[in-house]
Amino acid sequence: GQNIDQPTEMTATEGAIVQINCTYQTSGFNGLFWYQQHAGEAPTFLSYNVLDGLEEKGRFSSFLSRSKGYSYLLLKELQMKDSASYLCAVTDSNYQLIWGAGTKLIIKP
């Protein structure tokens, strides 16, 4: 079956760095997405990786290793507004998006 695993919840301190991991087992691979979702709102796009390596976008970076079925989202200089759920999703061989259950990130002052 197809499966995406990420931690249920993480806690970090304002100003610090946090890494949210995602492992996947899917039938084929055509890209990996990270989305941010604040409580009561729709998910919004953060990053897209299709090749191995690190993609940096401001305070957020996303890493992909296709051979390991592994990705992480790195958030630097954490701000209180970063408190949200972070969703990992993989596009399979049929270009269907398979979603992880999300990681709730709690930022403490």
Add this chain to the structure above:
Amino acid sequence: IAGITQAPTSQILAAGRRMTLRCTQDMRHNAMYWYRQDLGLGLRLIHYSNTAGTTGKGEVPDGYSVSRANTDDFPLTLASAVPSQTSVYFCASSDSEGKGYTFGSGTRLTVV
């Protein structure tokens, strides 16, 4: 319209009633999707459409139906609502390769 519009924003529905959730996009995306999101379960795909005129079943299709008469609209119908269909429903669209994935703002449905 910019992106995806869902209506209504929220609804309280009596069990057994029929309800259609509306979704319209203006990005000319080929693919559209309906998800439900319940606490602790993440996003679960109900139905999808890869292009106008075609639809497919997702992970949790029972009790729901969809149609895709044109590129822009993808309504979701609950023929006879039950309390277990209480959830937040998100419509989304993307290009044919799953890129540009965009969500609507969601419909919060409560079935009583």
